[in-house]
Amino acid sequence: MKVICVAGYKNSGKTTLVTRLVEALCEQGKVGTVKQMLHHRFNPQDTDTGKHFDAGAYLVAAITDTELVTIKRDPTLEDALDSLADNGADFAIVEGAKNSDLPKIFLGEPEAPDEISNIIVQLPVKADWDIGALVELIHDQPEWVTLDSLIRKVRSNPDIRLSGGIATFTGIVRRINDNVETTAIDFEKYEGVADRAIEKICLDMKAKDNIIDVLIHHKTGLIKSGEDIVYIVVAAAHRQELFQTLIDSLERIKEDVPIWKKEFTIEGDFWVHDRHE
Known part of the structure; x- marks a missing residue:
């Protein structure tokens, strides 16, 4: 979007x-x-939905003949x-x-x-x-992507009729890592190169037998603990290929996509590559 x-x-x-x-x-x-x-x-407050809301409802849905609010x-x-x-x-x-x-x-x-x-x-x-x-x-503006929007896009593929299932992976910022609390991670990508690498992964995965569609989105910028980092959506004819392709796609992202991570923890900040070295 x-x-x-x-x-x-x-x-x-x-x-x-x-x-x-x-x-x-x-x-x-x-x-x-x-x-x-x-x-x-x-x-x-004098409407029924207002009364529901004021009573403590977290969500209120109002339906008319032409509208849903x-x-x-x-x-x-x-x-x-x-x-x-x-x-x-x-x-x-x-x-x-x-x-x-x-x-x-x-x-x-x-x-x-x-x-x-x-x-x-x-x-x-x-x-x-x-x-x-x-x-x-x-x-020309960047895409605003959610997991549901990717699933909707996969479902719109004309070949979805051949699919027996859709599986997704959502990577999130792990709060506790090696007993250290992470508050956020800043993701930096190699502009253009990272997007082309992700596109190639999707094409390679879709070339496999019985894989109908593969979409991947990796966020950049500062992402807080517990928030989403990456989405992978796969549609396949059978569950065996479905789950294996999810795993293969994630491994390829880690290996092939030039995205760097700076981790912010309660013990200090560091580039993840530097810590591993």
Whole structure:
């Protein structure tokens, strides 16, 4: 899923631009949107869903003839984007969230440029924007990937009819390693080379007999203890090939993909390669 944030100040035309982008992107795939409404409430206390929520429910789902709304406690922008990806969105447009790290189309002049990161294009407010150029810009953004979005992609493979099962592997940051507590790991990849190596692993695995599809995604940047690092999704005709391919794919990632790890522990920080040496 490609993600873009449309940011700016009040009356800069954010909603108008988001609407135009949605209209254009709908011709190319499924579009999801996120609107930060920090001082509003979707389920007022005098509604049934509001009463459920105020009674302590962690999740409340409201269904009408045309809509499904899920109301969740402790919401984050990442939760919203994960939900869009899990539900099959090809594009996500976030209105607002100017203090996030997301890639941004910024309308107007930032009052404090140093406080707003990742502006990829700055546009005049309420102008005749080049929507076609902005759509191309959105296509150039990195993918927002979840495990469910990879599973959905594998299920959309026309050859899935030949599959007897889908298996997944999720690697996470181990909190306790050799009796030392790890707080986070910073993953750094060799740009371009790492992606090509992962693509080759997928192609090699899919060349095996009875393997229908293989998708791999490895995250980079700072990942905290317990959070996801890598996803592998395999569809195969039979379980024997299925599980062996998961194992083979993971070993190939460790051997062939140039990704370096800096581990942060309560006893100090170090590059994993240096510690092993």
